[in-house]
Amino acid sequence: MIQMKSKTCLGCFYPLPQPFLDLGEMPLANAFFRPEQAGQKEEPFHLAVAYCPNCHLVQLTDLVPPEKLFGEYLYFSSYSDAFLAHAKAMAQSLTERFQLGPESRVIEIASNDGYLLQYFQQRGIPVLGVEPAKNIAAVAESRGIPTLNRFFGPDVVRGIQEGFGPADLVIGNNVLAHVPTVNEFLQAVGPCLKQTGTAVFEFPYVKELLDRTEFDTIYHEHVFYYSLTAMRILAQRAGLELHDVTRQPVHGGSLRVFLQHKGMSAVSSNVTDLLAEEKAAGLTGLDRYTAFSRDVAVLRDDLVHLLRDLKAAGKRLAAYGAAAKGSTLLNYCGIGPETLDFVVDRSPYKQGRYMPGERLPIHAPERLLEVMPDYVLLLAWNFADEIMAQQQAYYRKGGKFIIPVPKPKIV
Numbered sequence: 001m002i003q004m005k006s007k008t009c010l011g012c013f014y015p016l017p018q019p020f021l022d023l024g025e026m027p028l029a030n031a032f033f034r035p036e037q038a039g040q041k042e043e044p045f046h047l048a049v050a051y052c053p054n055c056h057l058v059q060l061t062d063l064v065p066p067e068k069l070f071g072e073y074l075y076f077s078s079y080s081d082a083f084l085a086h087a088k089a090m091a092q093s094l095t096e097r098f099q100l101g102p103e104s105r106v107i108e109i110a111s112n113d114g115y116l117l118q119y120f121q122q123r124g125i126p127v128l129g130v131e132p133a134k135n136i137a138a139v140a141e142s143r144g145i146p147t148l149n150r151f152f153g154p155d156v157v158r159g160i161q162e163g164f165g166p167a168d169l170v171i172g173n174n175v176l177a178h179v180p181t182v183n184e185f186l187q188a189v190g191p192c193l194k195q196t197g198t199a200v201f202e203f204p205y206v207k208e209l210l211d212r213t214e215f216d217t218i219y220h221e222h223v224f225y226y227s228l229t230a231m232r233i234l235a236q237r238a239g240l241e242l243h244d245v246t247r248q249p250v251h252g253g254s255l256r257v258f259l260q261h262k263g264m265s266a267v268s269s270n271v272t273d274l275l276a277e278e279k280a281a282g283l284t285g286l287d288r289y290t291a292f293s294r295d296v297a298v299l300r301d302d303l304v305h306l307l308r309d310l311k312a313a314g315k316r317l318a319a320y321g322a323a324a325k326g327s328t329l330l331n332y333c334g335i336g337p338e339t340l341d342f343v344v345d346r347s348p349y350k351q352g353r354y355m356p357g358e359r360l361p362i363h364a365p366e367r368l369l370e371v372m373p374d375y376v377l378l379l380a381w382n383f384a385d386e387i388m389a390q391q392q393a394y395y396r397k398g399g400k401f402i403i404p405v406p407k408p409k410i411v
């Protein structure tokens with residue numbers, strides 16, 4: 001096993017205490033198996049989370065090398081309607097807020113298949129994507145979105161400054177959680193911004209993770225689980241000022257933070273209010289995290305018992321959403337082929353493959369109507385409304401869904 005154990009905090013280098021949550025040995029959550037790999041054994045990787053009492057940063061204790069994680073990344077953003085709608089609304093809101101036009105420059109870090117930048121480009125705003133996954137960068141290019149196939153960091157700054165120019169807006173959606181060298185990463189953001197420019201980052205909010213027991217959003221790719229408190233300290237260290245924050249409903253509840261060069265804007269009361277809320281909610285002390293860990297154990301027992309009882313009553317079960325979080329949930333709870341017959345997912349890149357670890361086959365969603373399992377465990381619960389709307393026919397024929405978080409419930 002080639003995992004690096006962090007003895008000190010990845011943000012401030014303070015000695016890291018014992019993990020508050022240990023999920024044990026897990027396969028990589030996005031390593032969907034092809035049929036011809038069926039005989040191969042998967043490498044197990046330790047998955048545990050610790051809280052830094054010095055800078056409040058919640059982080060994995062064991063890191064997996066990025067080339068193992070992102071070589072062939074199968075998450076194509078454009079396959080979810082809800083996510084595309086969110087991207088479109090984000091582009092519109094930021095274009096208006098910063099009055100962007102053909103003279104402006106927009107850079108997106110981890111731009112995926114160009115799902116977000118396309119909406120800026122449609123408005124005539126020059127864009128540049130930075131995307132490390134080779135196959136996904138190629139898809140973006142083929143759709144006409146200029147894309148640098150690199151990891152963002154100090155090495156690409158000069159190329160961006162000279163080739164594209166400093167930007168009015170740098171966006172990073174769901175990327176800050178993935179980068180272990182977060183100080184270097186954030187230090188590289190400033191030089192890519194005009195003096196008046198703004199960097200906007202969106203990431204899952206640790207308070208939602210705790211309050212809604214969303215433990216399945218923990219997997220090896222997500223190194224960090226941010227509070228605003230921790231994010232602000234990191235930004236300061238990188239010479240940036242966090243001057244505004246909004247809450248977003250995506251991915252089980254996210255934060256959108258606005259960073260600028262120091263002294264460019266007054267700090268919004270949104271920031272001071274949320275910092276106070278976090279303190280009141282215990283996010284700046286270990287106890288809240290320890291309580292979460294107890295909630296996770298209860299959720300696992302409840303879910304396993306529910307599924308076992310249904311199975312014992314002769315019911316047939318399947319799952320929806322071959323998402324990374326589904327892999328964490330199934331593997332941590334030990335739910336496999338003895339309980340679920342198969343998983344369905346809309347992405348053709350995942351169909352015909354198998355879930356990591358528990359090795360459930362992945363089919364197209366049409367399979368639900370063909371086979372009519374009695375219950376469908378919703379692994380992609382963050383898209384529950386969208387999925388249940390698409391599966392009206394299954395629902396009308398008597399099918400039922402099980403939503404696993406924050407507490408297992410049948411709908």
Ligand SMILES: [Zn+2]
Nearest residue numbers: 009012052055
């Ligand atoms: Zn720290």
